[in-house]
Amino acid sequence: QQQVKQSPQSLIVQKGGISIINCAYENTAFDYFPWYQQFPGKGPALLIAIRPDVSEKKEGRFTISFNKSAKQFSLHIMDSQPGDSATYFCAASMRAGNMLTFGGGTRLMVKP
Amino acid sequence: GAGVSQSPSNKVTEKGKDVELRCDPISGHTALYWYRQSLGQGLEFLIYFQGNSAPDKSGLPSDRFSAERTGGSVSTLTIQRTQQEDSAVYLCASSLDSGFNYGYTFGSGTRLTVV
Numbered sequence: 001q002q003q004v005k006q007s008p009q010s011l012i013v014q015k016g017g018i019s020i021i022n023c024a025y026e027n028t029a030f031d032y033f034p035w036y037q038q039f040p041g042k043g044p045a046l047l048i049a050i051r052p053d054v055s056e057k058k059e060g061r062f063t064i065s066f067n068k069s070a071k072q073f074s075l076h077i078m079d080s081q082p083g084d085s086a087t088y089f090c091a092a093s094m095r096a097g098n099m100l101t102f103g104g105g106t107r108l109m110v111k112p
Numbered sequence: 113g114a115g116v117s118q119s120p121s122n123k124v125t126e127k128g129k130d131v132e133l134r135c136d137p138i139s140g141h142t143a144l145y146w147y148r149q150s151l152g153q154g155l156e157f158l159i160y161f162q163g164n165s166a167p168d169k170s171g172l173p174s175d176r177f178s179a180e181r182t183g184g185s186v187s188t189l190t191i192q193r194t195q196q197e198d199s200a201v202y203l204c205a206s207s208l209d210s211g212f213n214y215g216y217t218f219g220s221g222t223r224l225t226v227v
Contacts, residue, residue, distance in 0.1 A: 006154075034215060043116070043203050043218025044155070089154065098143060098207065099168065100216065104154040 003027050004092050006103030013110050019077040021106045023090035026071065030092040034100070035064065035075050038087045047088070048075070080110045114138070116219035118204050124225045125194055133189045133222045137206030144187050145216065146179060149201045158202075161187065162209060194226045 006023045013019045023033075034049035050057045050064040050073065057064045063076040077084055090103040117136040125131050137144050146158040157171035161181045172178070176194075181187040191198055201223050205216035 036216075041220065043205070043220050044216075045218065046215035049215065098162075098209070099145065099157060099160050101157070102147075102155040105152075 003030075003101050004090060004103040006090050006106060008106060009104065010107040011109070013080045013108065015080065015082060015110055015112050017080050017110075019080045019084065019108055019110070020074060021088055021090070021108070022072065022074045023092075023103050024070075024072045025092050027092070027094075027101075028071070029094045030101075032093045032098075033064070033066065033073050034091050035062075036089040036091060036102075038089065038105075044089055077108075080108075082110045082112050084108060085110050116204055116206055116217050118202075118219035118222050120222060121220065122223045122225075124227060127196060127226055128193055130190065130192045131194055131224065133191075133202050133204075133224070135187045135189070135204030135206075135219060137185065137187070137204070138217055139185075140208070141206035141217070142184065142209040143207045144181055145205045145207075146187070146189050147203045147205065149203055149221070151200070155203065158189070191224075194224075196226050199224055199226045 004025050031052050035047045036044035037047045038044040048059050048062050050066050052068050055066050061078045066073045088106045091100040093100045119134045142163045144161040147155040149155050159179045160168040176192045179189045201221040203218050203221045205218040207216050
């Protein structure tokens with residue numbers, strides 16, 4: 001059972017544009033929502049994370065928006081750059097156990 | 113080292129052979145995880161070790177898969193009688209068991225190819 005659904009599977013954005021990746025979850029016990037960035041040949045790296053007690057978290061050009069009632073959260077990349085081209089994964093876990101459940105990933109390409 | 117180290121980085125094996133994949137977590141990280149990533153796919157949870165507790169093996173796909181963690185540090189994932197569908201990148205990650213804003217630190221993975 002896929003508990004975290006991610007869309008789109010792939011995304012092409014022009015340099016300077018906004019990249020938006022969406023995730024939806026089913027398990028209401030989830031209370032930690034990180035995003036990971038993965039470059040080819042490397043393991044995923046933590047990008048930004050949010051708790052459900054806030055609706056938005058911003059770090060530089062990266063923003064997570066969280067909608068608890070809709071059980072959805074999204075990653076916005078402002079002023080997207082070619083160096084942002086990577087695969088992005090959303091994830092979720094419960095406080096009681098810290099095993100992460102990952103979404104299927106989004107392959108982002110930022111065209112110069 | 114400062115990061116999670118996995119070895120080998122690449123492994124080609126014949127169908128039916130056994131393989132062992134090694135993970136050296138970050139020193140002091142009490143939690144260790146194994147995930148599998150098939151080509152173009154997401155990350156599939158395999159097994160989770162937390163301190164001295166019994167491991168969570170709920171993600172292991174079959175009894176051909178097993179893992180151990182010695183001395184709360186190094187972990188070995190063993191796949192017996194490998195099959196072609198076992199071909200994937202096997203990722204290890206570790207994390208601190210404290211606080212809420214923990215994050216995983218992943219290794220670069222072992223790319224396993226079963227021919």
